[in-house]
Structures are given as structure tokens and as C-alpha cells.
Amino acid sequence: MTSNEILNILLISTASIAALAVIFGVGLAIASKVFAIDTDPRVDKILENLPGVNCGACGSAGCASLAEAIVKGEAPADACPVATETARKIIGEIMGAAVSQKERRVAVLLCNGGTRVDSKHHYSGVHDCLAASLLHGGAKQCDYGCLGLGTCVEACPFEALIMGGNGLPQVIEERCKACAKCAEACPKNLFVIQPLSKSVHVRCKSCDKGAVTKRNCSVGCIGCKKCEKECPVDAIKVDNFLAQIDYTKCISCGKCAKVCPQGCIADFRKARKAGVVIPSAAVCMAAQQPAQAARTA
Amino acid sequence: MGNLFTIIIGAIFINNVVLARFLGLCPFINSSDKTDKAFSMGAAVTFVMTMASFVTYLIFTYLLKPEAWLLVKLFGGTKIPQIGLQAVLQTAVYILVIAALVQLVEIFMRKSMPALYRSMGIFLPLITTNCVVMGVALLNTSYARVELSLLEAVIQGFSAGIGFTLAMLLMSGVRERIGLLNVPEPLRGAPIAFICTGLMALAFLGFAGMG
Numbered sequence: 358m359t360s361n362e363i364l365n366i367l368l369i370s371t372a373s374i375a376a377l378a379v380i381f382g383v384g385l386a387i388a389s390k391v392f393a394i395d396t397d398p399r400v401d402k403i404l405e406n407l408p409g410v411n412c413g414a415c416g417s418a419g420c421a422s423l424a425e426a427i428v429k430g431e432a433p434a435d436a437c438p439v440a441t442e443t444a445r446k447i448i449g450e451i452m453g454a455a456v457s458q459k460e461r462r463v464a465v466l467l468c469n470g471g472t473r474v475d476s477k478h479h480y481s482g483v484h485d486c487l488a489a490s491l492l493h494g495g496a497k498q499c500d501y502g503c504l505g506l507g508t509c510v511e512a513c514p515f516e517a518l519i520m521g522g523n524g525l526p527q528v529i530e531e532r533c534k535a536c537a538k539c540a541e542a543c544p545k546n547l548f549v550i551q552p553l554s555k556s557v558h559v560r561c562k563s564c565d566k567g568a569v570t571k572r573n574c575s576v577g578c579i580g581c582k583k584c585e586k587e588c589p590v591d592a593i594k595v596d597n598f599l600a601q602i603d604y605t606k607c608i609s610c611g612k613c614a615k616v617c618p619q620g621c622i623a624d625f626r627k628a629r630k631a632g633v634v635i636p637s638a639a640v641c642m643a644a645q646q647p648a649q650a651a652r653t654a
Numbered sequence: 655m656g657n658l659f660t661i662i663i664g665a666i667f668i669n670n671v672v673l674a675r676f677l678g679l680c681p682f683i684n685s686s687d688k689t690d691k692a693f694s695m696g697a698a699v700t701f702v703m704t705m706a707s708f709v710t711y712l713i714f715t716y717l718l719k720p721e722a723w724l725l726v727k728l729f730g731g732t733k734i735p736q737i738g739l740q741a742v743l744q745t746a747v748y749i750l751v752i753a754a755l756v757q758l759v760e761i762f763m764r765k766s767m768p769a770l771y772r773s774m775g776i777f778l779p780l781i782t783t784n785c786v787v788m789g790v791a792l793l794n795t796s797y798a799r800v801e802l803s804l805l806e807a808v809i810q811g812f813s814a815g816i817g818f819t820l821a822m823l824l825m826s827g828v829r830e831r832i833g834l835l836n837v838p839e840p841l842r843g844a845p846i847a848f849i850c851t852g853l854m855a856l857a858f859l860g861f862a863g864m865g
Contacts, residue, residue, distance in 0.1 A: 362732065362733055362734070365729075365732065365734060366734060366737070366739070366742060369729075369734065369739065370739060370742050370743050373717060373739070373743065373747070374743065374746060374747065374750065377713075377747060377750055377751075378750065381750065381751075381754035384754070384758070385754060385757050385758060385761070388758055388761050388762070389761050392761045392762055392764070392765035392766075393765075394764065394765055418769065419772075421772060483834050484836070485834075488834075
């Protein structure tokens, strides 16, 4: 091949690549015009201020679709229950809508049993509460209590739940964004999402008769009605052998917690003030290890 | 007709792009954990591969190969038509074609199926660098054992895509079950997926025979 021919091939190659590039470029330009979508600049701005974890707590498919819904007016500006107060304010400013102040809410586990409740059979199936609960309602003696397999811990998108050493998941209230994923995941329906100021909770869901509950669990509600008599605002009622709090009436005075003979009513007020309900990171790590070891074993 | 049938069976089962030629393992492992994701990935790759087969075949036949029509037309007297541009230009041109097609698919999907577009994320543009598309384009043209017609090339590209989708769907079924099992920690995720791929490849070897 002469140098002239090589030069020719070079030129032809360059020319044909350039020609193809122009053809494709024009084609794509036309395509992008034909398939153009009008995006509102506000959508991106709102999306920046949303948490971006796509937890679905707002009811939309994810943060992006919520942002679109807010701009379209299909959702209120404060629809995201997870966003911080400042982020919600910014979104309100973008939309020019007033944003209501919402009190921060957290998830609370309504079971105190854990390792205190004996097993009724040995379960060695899939490590998942839902799967375990399909087999005779789970391996625990108590049919209403926590199975302790940590499905809620895995469901939490914010790592706000850890498996405690006592066989119960613990809510790290600092991290909890009240997205209610844990409540959805729990086959026993043991989580409630309540404002931080509602600090008194009956940590039991057992509707068994008192004697049965007492046999199964040392901290279960036996339906003795002491709390009902003590309550100054009639907020707590025993129904179906289980004390239940009407949170709209409850003033979180904590009197019921004091008289409960089983100790199943918890008052988080002092602990929340002191910040000890939230286990420190070191405690969390230590508590998580046995649970993980149990899973891999 | 019989020829086309042979091509279809050959591309889907005997020379399955993933399980016999080991092309496109990156999206195969990454997108095969959920069945719907696997299916949409397979569909996107199939579309790009069919289109790419069509365009690259035309470019190869009329521009790149020795004695190509366009070369003879333009440089009749010189040596260039004898040599052809295949050795110089093939890779670059094919990548250009594939990239443009992926862009087209992306623009189209963003408009008409935004939810799917978001769930595919980065793997959609990554089809550009997916060796399975390039591999099929090459197998249709310069690496073809016998010279194929345009229809045969397109059918081969399409069936290779179906073969890819089939492998993805089989794998996603396997992996959805693996998700419920207690896999030893070091093998979780991609390692066990590769082991399964190997076993599936062994099974697919049955189609090729032990000749």
C-alpha cells in the first residue's frame, strides 16, 4: 500500500464516521423533539428537598412521583411525613403554600415479651416473621406478641430499628421518621405511630384471658382494670382482656403505668426527656451482634 | 423458512448469548434479581439488538466490507474497494450505531414509560457498552460462518435477544428463590448467582451436544 492510499483510507474513514455521526445526531435531535416532555423546574427543586429514600410513606411510588404530584396540586406541599421541618418549609415556599406545623411522630412497639415468652415449637424455616407466623401463628407461646425475627428491622429504610438482646426490636427514636414501614411489615400488627408527646403506651396486644396471658408472659396485660379506674380522663379502657388507650383523650399523665401490676404500661416521658429511650450507637452494635449471629447460624 | 427456523433455535438455545457464548454477564447478574426488572431489561436489550442488527448489517454490506457497493461507486478505480474499510472502521461504527440506538430507546422510554425508565436507572444507558449487542452485530456480519441475508441477520439479532431475555427470566426465578434461603455469607449475592449461571450453562450444553 502506498502512503497515498493509506492517507485516502484515513480520509474516507474520517468522512464516513462524520457522515454517520451527523445522520444519527440529526435523527436523535428530531426524536428528542418528538418525544419531548415538559418538566416543571419546581419538580427538581422539590425533589432536592425530599429525603430521597423512596420509602413510600406518603402513598406515592417514590420521592420523584410525590414531587410531581405536589407540583400538579394532587398532593399537599407537606405530604411527605418524613421530610424535616426545614425541608417542608422550603417546599412550601416553592409552592407558595402555607405548611402546617406537624409534631414529630415515632413508631412504638406494643410488645414487651421477647425472650420472656417461651417457645411452643422449634422454628427453623425462613428467617422472616411473616413466614414464621404462617406456622401456628409463630413459635411463641403468646399468639399476639413479637416473634423477634427482625422483619421490621429489615423493612426500616432509615436504620431506626435494631434487634435488642431481649428478643425485641428497639426503635431508635432519633432516627425514626414515622414512615410506618415497620407497621406494614409486622404480621402481628405491633407498631403504632404516635406523636412524641404521647408517651404512655400499653405494650401488650394479648387478647387472651388474664390467666392464659399470665402463664405465657410475665409482662402481659391481664385485663385487671386497675388502669381504667385510675385514669383521670377516661382514656384507657379494658376491652377483650386488654387495656387500650384512646390517644385522642390521653394526656400522658402516666398514672396508669404506676398502678399496672404487670408493668406492661410504659411511660416514656422521663426517658424521652433524658434521651435514654434512644440507645447509643455502641449499645445498638452490641445488641445487634447476637441477633445477626443467630441468623447466620 | 427452514433456514430461519434453524437460526431462531440456534440463537435462542444452542448458542444462547449468555449461557453458551458468555456475553453480557454484567447486566445478566445485575438485573436478574427481580422478574419484572429482568423482563424489562431483556426487552430493552432485545429491541436494541434487533435494531442494531438491521443498521449494522446495512452499513457493513454497503460501506465496510470488501467490494461494498458504496466503495465501488465512489472509489471504483483504486485499491480501496478490494481492501474494504472493515478492519479500520468496524468497531468504531458499530459502537456509534449502538450508542445512538440506546439514546433513542432512552428518549422513547422517558416519554412513554417513565416508571420503567426510573427503575432501570443506569442500566439502560449501560446497554451501550453491553458486549452482547456488539457481539451479535459482529456475529451477524464479519464473524458469520456463512454470509447472511438482511432478514436472517435481523432474525438472528432478535432471537439472540429472546435468548438473553429467556436466560434473564430463568435466572430471576432462581434468584427469587435463593433470596429465601440461608446462603453461606461469603456466597451471598453475586457469587451464588455466578454458580447458578454455571450450572445453567451446563444444562444448556445439552442443546449443543457433546460432539
